[in-house]
Amino acid sequence: MQGADCATVRHALDTRNPLVGTRGFAGELDGALVRDVLGRYPLFSEADAPAVSSPDPTDLRDPNPVPAGHRRDENGDTRVWTLPNPDPYADRERAVREVRAAVTESVDDAGDEVDSEVPVAFSGGIDSAILAARLDGPLYVGGFEDSHDVEAARSAAEALDREVHVVEFAHDDLVRAVPELVRATGRTNAMDINIALPLYLVAERVAADGYDRLAVGQGADELFGGYAKVAKAPDDPRVDAETVRGATREVIASLPDQLERDVLALRAAGVEPVAPLLDDRVVETALRLPGGLLVSGETRKVALREAADFLPDEVRERDKKAVQYGTLVSRELDRLARQAGFKRRMDDHVGQYIDSLCE
Template sequence: MKAHKYHTQSDCEVIAHLYEEIGEEVVEKLDGMFSFVLVDLRDKSFIAARDPLGITPLYLGWGNDGSVWFASEMKALKDDCERFESFPPGHMYSSKQGGLRRYYNPPWFNESIPAEPYDPLILRHAFEKSVIKRLMTDVPFGVLLSGGLDSSLVAAVAQRHLAGSTAAKQWGNKLHSFCVGLEGSPDLKAGREVADYIGTVHKEFHFTVQEGLDAISDVIYHIETYDVTTIRASTPMFLMSRKIKALGVKMVLSGEGSDEIFGGYLYFHKAPNKEEFHKETCRKLKALHLYDCLRANKSTSAWGLEARVPFLDRDFVNLAMSIDPAEKMINKKEGKIEKWIIRKAFDDEENPYLPKHILYRQKEQFSDGVGYSWIDGLKDHAASQVSDQMLANAKHIYPHNTPGTKEGYYYRMIFERCFPQESARLTVPGGPSVACSTAAAIAWDKAWANNLDPSGRAATGVHDSAYEGGEVESSAVSHKEGGEDGLANSKVGDKVQEAIAVA
């Protein structure tokens, strides 16, 4: 960029000056998470754009008078727009062109099978670069540390490179880490162990099943979805974010996105070949903005906390998705468990990042890892609120994305009270799922057709343990995808709480 006179301390001002130089091509030059509307006062034209993977939320609406509206929450549009929808990731809206165009078109997007060889050092260095980018901050920050592979890698890399960052000059060389869970949950134990190993200042937050249940209505209002797994995982994150913000922390690093890139969900064990494996990772990434990106952003933003996800760095995603998917395939006979290539990349004998048993810990979904009784408690509570007759008539009450379980029905009731518009319910995708799969992947195992549950433990014969609460409820529910990046935090208008109407 040319030299410019800056009038604020906001990262967002960079976008305006770059737009002055190159116009609408500005969106292709941004590296980070963003949703923004930029108005050119010279000719009254405007553009709106969303980052490549939809890490930050953005909605697009249309008024009866022909006006076009944009907002970071659909609650800002629901009363003023005739219809509205989720603004597609990797797209830009131009008033001059009168519509949307895709600006993010990586090679993996057409689902062609890549063939680049796997180099563990290249992958490691790319991820380290991504984490280091996100240490650029002038506010108190920390890391969400569940003790699973993804959050542990983020924390380990951040702690290792913090001392050399500008952030350390303001906030010190000790990284602060945070974990949430029910008393005695797997995540609390693992998170504590990782924190001790890498040397973070660690804080645990405990919640009870009842506290989680009491928060469900608020969670659905803020998250703006009725997807089962998103709500299950959002609730502990929502409760934790409130406590983190109360400590004065304003930004956290988080580990979303890895499972989609590397096929980390347990059902990937059943992928029949590398072609199907890769196509499923592509499907998951393309829908990520409707699930885990939505969860990670809105659970934290509800309390004014920013979440950045290094795994969803544009360059890192493009690199990881260019690797021959045969390298990502799970093969227990060869010792290759899920996400083997990222585990191997950080398996450094001389200067280890993590303890071996953490580095090779089996995948836990966040909603499982915070405590297995959390899911059982949700199901029991939903069963007390939704009768058999109500569920039997669900297709008449909710013909679109008809809930197949009492838990799904319960969430849908709350959602419809908050967002009764047809456009609102259409922003939530549906379809059958097992262990977070897309509908297409259910065909990988015939046994899954009768065991459709979103928990990772529904991948029969894959997970090492089972629910303490007994049998997994058989149901057809929405699938959940499973971040945040932020090199420049490029968000003009940041979290726009008011809709911007453009006539």
């Protein structure tokens, strides 16, 4: 069982409680496969033999992912857990106080669980800055020269009185890593590869430096209202919800698919992810936030920013670009595709280029 002991998972099954105090779990229990409600750990079985399973799809002939929140046995998949939909906090101060407690305790506990330092994937945004402020391990940022993430990480590290290791990307890194990522994740679409590439390349450097874990800020954008499409609800066609709170639940539902990709990419690079902001305590608290503590005017992740009052204001208040844009990976993979003859007028030209690298 990944992520939790069997007794805890059995209790979650018996009570149908999706948030029993873990950072996720997946594995075999009492003759069945189970995966937590947010899919924080990947799990697959053979499509024609559900008893044959692995957390690594490359171990299997025809891997079939176990859906998040489900139990799989010889009779098929059964949903066991769904996320609760609690009433929102009525008191703003209490909400921020509970977010602060959940976040700091979860990060501190993650650091206490290991005997050695835990490196941090550090982009300079509020999510990774929270980790950097409370974990002692070295900070790593990746990107092409003059990329937003590298500059943001340097300035944020200076504000935190920390040093940051820069993993500078080159075109050869992308060409080499794309087939490796496709094999590890089973993904070939351009968006997934663009997102996974920076994680993979930074994690490779972390592993080469002798570490086997990497702390990441995954989950914060989804849980705390970090997306523009959430802030613009209901006017953004990318969400169906009529409210910011409803749109937040929509993007939370996308986490299992995203986390499967990210965990597989990081493991393929040689590190195990540590994701304190996906702790059940954080999830449970975030689900109770009203819309005004998710988005207010132009400000996103309102409650998280207010709760992180231990950070310098310049770090706590800054916005961050999506990793594929902040590192310039998306731009440079597009450039490589066009140089290889895959022009933008072609349908999914970057996807076709990715396919060509894997042939």
